[in-house]
Amino acid sequence: MFTIVINSIIIFVFIMKEIKFYNNYKVQSLYGRYIINESIEPVITKYSFNIAGYSVNNLPVYSLMYGNGDIKILLWSQMHGNESTSTKALFDLLSFLENYGKELKSKISLKIIPILNPDGAKNYTRENFNNIDLNRDAQNLTQPESKILRNIYDDFKPDFCFNLHDQRTMYSLDNFNSSVISFSSPSVDKIKSETNSRILSMQIISSIYEKMNNIIPGNVGRYSDEFNINCVGDTFQNLETPTILFESGHYKNDYQREISRKFVCLGLIYALKAILNSKIDYKKYYQIPENKKQLCDIKIINIKVKKDSGYKKTNMSIMFNEKLNLLEKKIEFIPVIFEVGKIHEIKGHLTINFSKIDKIFNLNASSSISQITDYIDKLRNIH
Ligand SMILES: [Zn+2]
Structure with missing residues (x-):
C-alpha cells in the first residue's frame, strides 16, 4: 500500500x-x-x-x-x-x-x-x-x-x-x-x-x-x-x-x-x-x-417546451456548429438543437437544469435557440 x-x-x-x-x-x-x-x-x-x-x-x-x-x-x-x-x-x-x-x-x-x-x-x-x-x-x-x-x-x-x-x-x-x-x-x-x-x-x-x-x-x-x-x-x-x-x-x-x-x-x-x-x-x-x-456540448434538463395548448417538460442536447468569421479570422461556435427527448444515454460537457425557469419555449420558432442560450447564460451568470 x-x-x-x-x-x-x-x-x-x-x-x-x-x-x-x-x-x-x-x-x-x-x-x-x-x-x-x-x-x-x-x-x-x-x-x-x-x-x-x-x-x-x-x-x-x-x-x-x-x-x-x-x-x-x-x-x-x-x-x-x-x-x-x-x-x-x-x-x-x-x-x-x-x-x-x-x-x-x-x-x-x-x-x-x-x-x-x-x-x-x-x-x-x-x-x-x-x-x-x-x-x-x-x-x-x-x-x-x-x-x-x-x-x-x-x-x-x-x-x-x-x-x-x-x-x-x-x-x-x-x-x-x-x-x-x-x-x-x-x-x-x-x-x-x-x-x-x-x-x-x-x-x-x-x-x-x-x-x-x-x-x-x-x-x-x-x-x-x-x-x-x-x-x-x-x-x-x-x-x-x-x-x-x-x-x-x-x-x-x-x-x-x-x-x-x-x-x-x-x-x-x-x-x-x-x-x-x-x-x-x-x-x-x-x-x-x-x-x-455519448456527449453533447450542452445538455438541458427539465426544459418546458410548447406542446398543443400546453407544455411538456423534456431534455435536450445542443451541439455547436463551427462557423468561420472571416472578418475577425476566428471560429464562432453557433449552438443548434441536436436532439429533444429523454436522451438519458447522452451527457453534456455542460449540463444546465431549467427546472426553475417558468418560460415555455416554442421550438418551432426560429428564435427559440437564441432564447434558450440567453437563459443558459443567465443561469451560468454570464452577462
Ligand atoms: Zn480528420
Whole structure:
C-alpha cells in the first residue's frame, strides 16, 4: 500500500513538472482553431522547409525536414482543413526538439506537412477546394493534395507515419469522460489482421497510452479501426509502413483546443521516445477503451417546451456548429438543437437544469435557440 502511494506521488510530481515545462517551449504565436498558411509562415521559416506542391486553388503546400537520424517519420496535419489542433502541436514538438531534444534529434528524421489542405484550412472546411475528402482519396489520388502526400511518401520512404486529425466533442469514453485524445492503428483488411506494421503501431500506441493515461486518466481512447482502403492511414499501413492515427479531442471548456494541443504535443514526444525504445506488449492496445458517441456540448434538463395548448417538460442536447468569421479570422461556435427527448444515454460537457425557469419555449420558432442560450447564460451568470 505504502509503495503504491509513494509511486502515485512520484508520478504526480513528474506529470506536474512535465505539464509546467510545456510552457517553456509552446509556440505562443499559434493560437485558436483558425490555423492557415499565413499563421504558420512566420514559424516555418525557422526550419528547413520547401513548397511540396500547390493546392486546387493554388496555395502552397509546405513541407519541412527536421533531425538527422536514421529513423524516418512522416507526419501530416490538416488533411482535413478544419482540424488544426495537431498543427499547433507539431510546431510545439519542433520547438521542444530544438531546445530540449538533442538526443532525439540525432536519432530521427522528421518530414512534416503541417497543412496538407491549405484551401480547406482557409475556408475552414473538412474537404478540399473541390469538396473532396482527401482521406477517401488514397487509392484514386484524384486531388493534387493527395498526390503531394503520396509523392512524399514514395520519395521519403518513411519507417513510420503519423496521421494527425481532430475528433468532435461528441466522443466519450467510460463513465461519459471526454475523449481528449485517441489513437488508432489502422487496419489492413476487413478482418483487422495483425500484420507486423500494425503490431508495431499498436505497441507504440500502448506505450503512449501508458504515459498519457497518467496525465489525463480516463480521457485517452482508442479510435475506430474499421477498414477502408481509401483512407490514407489504411493505405500506408497496407504498404507495411507502421502508421498511427492521432485524434485530438475536447477538454472541458477548451473550445480553442489549447489544452488538448498540449496533450497532442506530449503524445508526439512519447511516440518518438517509444519508437526508439518501447518494449511494451502490443496486446495492451486492445485494453485501451474505445471511443463512444455519448456527449453533447450542452445538455438541458427539465426544459418546458410548447406542446398543443400546453407544455411538456423534456431534455435536450445542443451541439455547436463551427462557423468561420472571416472578418475577425476566428471560429464562432453557433449552438443548434441536436436532439429533444429523454436522451438519458447522452451527457453534456455542460449540463444546465431549467427546472426553475417558468418560460415555455416554442421550438418551432426560429428564435427559440437564441432564447434558450440567453437563459443558459443567465443561469451560468454570464452577462
Ligand atoms: Zn480528420
